[in-house]
């Protein structure tokens with residue numbers, strides 16, 4: 001008897017939750033697709049150069065190659081960077097290599 005009450009109570013709730021999850025998922029997915037397109041088109045022109053080992057950006061930061069580690073951004077790899085002003089070495093997301101500034105000199 002108790003079970004029956006609980007189940008019939010829960011069914012309408014589950015339906016409601018599913019509806020909300022579905023609608024919010026669609027919105028999130030759409031937003032993500034838009035973001036990815038933007039970042040890809042923004043970086044695709046530059047990434048060819050900036051992610052090559054030995055690339056030096058406008059702040060005199062040298063790309064010393066991919067570390068193979070995951071970056072803070074999803075799908076981004078960490079790159080080893082070296083400041084040619086002071087020699088400080090650090091890691092940066094692939095998407096940040098071209099505009100990265102030295103943590104010590106900046």
Ligand SMILES: [Zn+2]
Pocket residue numbers: 083084085086087088102103104105106
């Ligand atoms: Zn520096």
